Amino acid sequence: MSIHVSAFRWVPPFAQGYVRDLRVRWALEEAGIPYEATLIDPKVQKSDDYRNWQPFGQVPAYRDGDVEIFESGAIVLHIAWKSEALAPRDEAGRARVTTWVIAALNSIEPQVQNLVQLDVFHAGEAWTVERRPQAEAALNKRLSALSTWLGGRDYLEDRFTAGDLMMTTVLRELVDSGILERFPNLDAYRRRCEARPAFARALEAQLRPFRENEPKDLVTPA
Template sequence: MTIEISAFAWVPPFAQGYVKDLRPRWALAEAGIDYTVSLVGNGRADTPEYRAWQPFGQVPAYRDDEVELFESGAILLHIAQKSPALAPRDKQEAATTTAWVFSALNAIEPKVDNMILPAIFHPGEPWIEGARAAAEDILRLRLNSLSNALGEKDWLTGRFGVADIVMASVLRGLQDEPILRDFPRLAAYLKRCLARPAFDAAIKAQLATFAENAPPEAAAS
């Protein structure tokens, strides 16, 4: 089985360690599956060839001997079927896994993005504080629900799987935010997820790609 994922050749330091190819890198590291990286840089993101693989010009895209696909959630559900370390044990666990992957990406991530991204992409604009406060109100409700659903469990579905990889990747955006202190169960869950050796391997692999492909002016700074 040959597996290839796409990843940006380089991104500015604030985004390093947070680009979404981290998610399949993490899942593949958990599964002990090797992969190659197809670099996206020098305008490739906008080429018809790359858009046929990833319609939005983003990363990651994925291909193996059987299929090619895009969207980190879809890629992780696909990878989960390949590995004893990640495959759901029965139909109910598979269904619950799929549900939580969607929750992470539709119920939680957009609200995290709304809290974090405006200050990064629209610094100083007068609307960002109001938008952030509204996003935080909704996010607080969602995190409360998520914390209750997690309960005393270590992982969302009873054992570690791709739902935890996606959810932890999303919650990680809140690591430096005070809001997570109000949800100690989620803070502990996030810490537990990020302590996994496969997460560390994924981060190192992403950062290694950026180091290898740093533009001269970035390498010099």
């Protein structure tokens, strides 16, 4: 059975290129593993069939005939264990990859999302004026620690792994805020990872259905 990955048929422009099936698509592209995207819409998202696959109605969900899982971090790690392109074969190396995947999801992403929530989903609301400096300070603390670890390295360890893949998808959400520019080595690291051909293929694969299924009555801001 071929690999199937769930993804949205269409999302608003601000979310395009950032939906988390991108992480799984990128991992599969790095590993050279073919897959099919199962595109869903809000109706499918709420259905019992889909909730049996992904209990929270989110994307991505993954199945390959033997395994059926959800959550992007779990899926990326599952793919990484199949391919040396994403993780070394030795136990110690795999443990480091797991560590960095979890660090991206637990230590960095929550602080990033706190800021994204303020700037995107609650933009203009009065309460965000007092909350934003606190969220930004917490984020800067985590980014500073990550920047110190990375130093002059090209990657988090001695080569590109699934940990870099996951960390990059988290960091790129900060580009529009300008915060990443305060940490030149992190911004260069993000650019370096995004320059990989597998990332370009994964991004295009996500964006293509959005272009094909764009609502006819969508109003584009001037």
